[in-house]
Amino acid sequence: MRRDPYEVLGVAPDAGDGEIKKAFRSLARELHPDVNRHDPEAEEKFKEAAEAYEILSDTERRATYDRYGFEGLDSRGFASAAHGFGSFADIFDAFFGGDPFGAFGGRGGAGRVQGGDVAVEVEITLEEAARGTTAQVAYDLVDACERCGGSRAEPGTQVQTCRNCQGTGRVRAVTRTAFGQLVREHVCDVCGGEGRVPSEPCTACGGRGRRAARKTLDVDVPAGIADEQRIRLSGRGHAGERGGPPGDLYVLVRVAADERFLRDGNDLVTVVDVPAPAAALGTKVGVPTLDGDEEVDVPAGTQPGTVVTLRGRGMPAIGRRGRGDQQVVLNVVIPRNLSARQRELLSELRDTLTDENMREDESILSKVRRALR
Ligand SMILES: [Zn+2]
Ligand SMILES: [Zn+2]
Numbered sequence: 203m204r205r206d207p208y209e210v211l212g213v214a215p216d217a218g219d220g221e222i223k224k225a226f227r228s229l230a231r232e233l234h235p236d237v238n239r240h241d242p243e244a245e246e247k248f249k250e251a252a253e254a255y256e257i258l259s260d261t262e263r264r265a266t267y268d269r270y271g272f273e274g275l276d277s278r279g280f281a282s283a284a285h286g287f288g289s290f291a292d293i294f295d296a297f298f299g300g301d302p303f304g305a306f307g308g309r310g311g312a313g314r315v316q317g318g319d320v321a322v323e324v325e326i327t328l329e330e331a332a333r334g335t336t337a338q339v340a341y342d343l344v345d346a347c348e349r350c351g352g353s354r355a356e357p358g359t360q361v362q363t364c365r366n367c368q369g370t371g372r373v374r375a376v377t378r379t380a381f382g383q384l385v386r387e388h389v390c391d392v393c394g395g396e397g398r399v400p401s402e403p404c405t406a407c408g409g410r411g412r413r414a415a416r417k418t419l420d421v422d423v424p425a426g427i428a429d430e431q432r433i434r435l436s437g438r439g440h441a442g443e444r445g446g447p448p449g450d451l452y453v454l455v456r457v458a459a460d461e462r463f464l465r466d467g468n469d470l471v472t473v474v475d476v477p478a479p480a481a482a483l484g485t486k487v488g489v490p491t492l493d494g495d496e497e498v499d500v501p502a503g504t505q506p507g508t509v510v511t512l513r514g515r516g517m518p519a520i521g522r523r524g525r526g527d528q529q530v531v532l533n534v535v536i537p538r539n540l541s542a543r544q545r546e547l548l549s550e551l552r553d554t555l556t557d558e559n560m561r562e563d564e565s566i567l568s569k570v571r572r573a574l575r
Contacts, residue, residue, distance in 0.1 A: 468526025
């Protein structure tokens with residue numbers, strides 16, 4: 203069951219942006235992993251809070267949710283970044299850009315904060331991995347607002363020091379209690395902890411300096427890339443805050459399984475069936491390779507598990523010349539479901555066999571050992 207984002211953040215349905223940000227920041231601090239090592243649910247709670255914030259902090263998402271609920275968001279393709287991330291650290295990075303404590307407004311208006319990293323996945327075929335390819339990736343990110351260039355102010359207007367916190371980003375509240383004075387500091391809710399406020403907020407981003415955007419990028423995938431390798435594109439992640447540099451984009455490359463080949467480092471392995479009588483007599487078999495089908499000689503007397511190496515038919519190594527090999531495992535298949543005539547022929551053959559027919563030139567074990575070397 204997905205909980206109502208307003209309920210998750212504990213804000214009213216008409217809460218303003220500042221209030222939502224504040225609620226999320228305080229929840230995020232509460233659920234921080236360093237504080238919650240003992241609580242296995244903290245991560246789930248944080249993801250829930252992050253998702254709620256993601257929806258309510260974005261005008262378009264919020265309006266969609268208000269009208270159509272989660273279903274509306276799903277059907278309009280508003281994927282949640284919060285749920286796509288693997289770990290706590292990723293989420294913190296994405297939402298706050300680097301050090302979470304530093305980004306929680308504690309440093310007032312001073313700190314430049316680098317934007318968070320973005321992770322995106324792309325799937326390619328084994329052939330594309332062998333040749334190298336250009337993969338198009340599409341991803342959502344928080345980008346610097348084009349209109350104000352991230353300054354948060356309407357072009358031509360000024361950014362002023364926040365009067366509420368005198369530019370420190372934090373406000374102290376003093377309460378008198380029976381035990382004495384209780385001083386509590388919290389993030390300034392006028393400037394959201396940034397210490398500065400635009401005199402006229404930018405009309406395009408509502409004074410946030412950053413906007414959600416969908417980007418499409420062509421990524422060069424080098425020949426020889428392995429499944430689950432990541433490509434880092436520096437500066438393509440979320441926009442920084444307060445003049446900080448953008449984060450990076452990590453493209454996780456998935457190489458789809460190919461039913462013809464197994465991959466073993468830069469080597470490829472294929473298994474080819476050879477009927478036992480053909481293996482005994484000698485034959486040729488067609489072997490699929492990355493460069494098309496190839497005919498491979500099966501000498502007379504070929505035994506099960508024989509491995510034929512096709513040099514240079516494997517995968518390239520990234521940034522190096524040459525390619526690995528293709529190991530062709532000859533799977534000698536004993537015929538089944540024999541007809542009466544076949545039984546007759548095989549019986550006849552069996553009766554003629556002598557020790558000489560059975561003598562091994564080399565044991566299977568030493569053959570396998572040779573192939574593995
Ligand atoms: Zn703007
Ligand atoms: Zn302030």
